[in-house]
Amino acid sequence: MDRLLLTLLVFAFFLLALWAMRRSWRRRARSQSAQLPPFPQTPDDPGEELLPEAKGLYVSTTTAGNWQDRIVTRGVGMRGRAVLRRYAGGVEIDRAGAPGFFIPRDSIVEVKRASAIAGKVMGTDSLIVITWRLGERELDTGFRGDDLDVYPQWIESLSEREIKGGAQ
Known part of the structure; x- marks a missing residue:
């Protein structure tokens, strides 16, 4: 019984850590969206490639x-x-x-x-x-x-x- 309880506690801690990382990532993305303008997109006609890709x-x-x-x-x-x-x-x-x-x-x-x-x-x-x-x-x-x-x-x-x- 003790082993099962310990296993469940470790698993719950792991899930909590994953949830916190995801929440932090999303908060950071929201904050940066307000601070940075949108990234430029490739023009419709960018012209000729100057170097091999x-x-x-x-x-x-x-x-x-x-x-x-x-x-x-x-x-x-x-x-x-x-x-x-x-x-x-x-x-x-x-x-x-x-x-x-x-x-x-x-x-x-x-x-x-x-x-x-x-x-x-x-x-x-x-x-x-x-x-x-x-x-x-x-x-x-x-x-x-x-x-x-x-x-x-x-x-x-x-x-x-x-x-x-x-x-x-």
């Missing part, structure tokens, strides 16, 4: 500089398979089974390699992190490509010099 894993979007502060509003909190497409106007993040979004070229602040972002920590710099502005806030969006050899091409294509239009 990169397939991989969309990891997460976080507050810039704070790799643990995940943005969860409007479905961007869940990681999953994705494809990056580079157009003259920006970058499309086409997510499988989740809403995709578009990062306009003029809102991109920095593009770099990193080893960690909410949802993924690795020993090597195997993530591409795009820092960009959405309204008044800067965000970091992380992507883990299947082919790491394309990273230099993507980083160069999205570099600040090209975005600012300066020549050096």
Whole structure:
């Protein structure tokens, strides 16, 4: 009898913890919905692709500089398979089974390699992190490509010099 009671208590505690995590996630999403404007959608005619698409894993979007502060509003909190497409106007993040979004070229602040972002920590710099502005806030969006050899091409294509239009 004691064993059954202990088992039920542990199971009830586990269910309570799951409920609390779900409630917290939903509260965070509601709060962020009020703070952040909607994520841009891919234009109807984005133009010609400037780079071959990169397939991989969309990891997460976080507050810039704070790799643990995940943005969860409007479905961007869940990681999953994705494809990056580079157009003259920006970058499309086409997510499988989740809403995709578009990062306009003029809102991109920095593009770099990193080893960690909410949802993924690795020993090597195997993530591409795009820092960009959405309204008044800067965000970091992380992507883990299947082919790491394309990273230099993507980083160069999205570099600040090209975005600012300066020549050096």
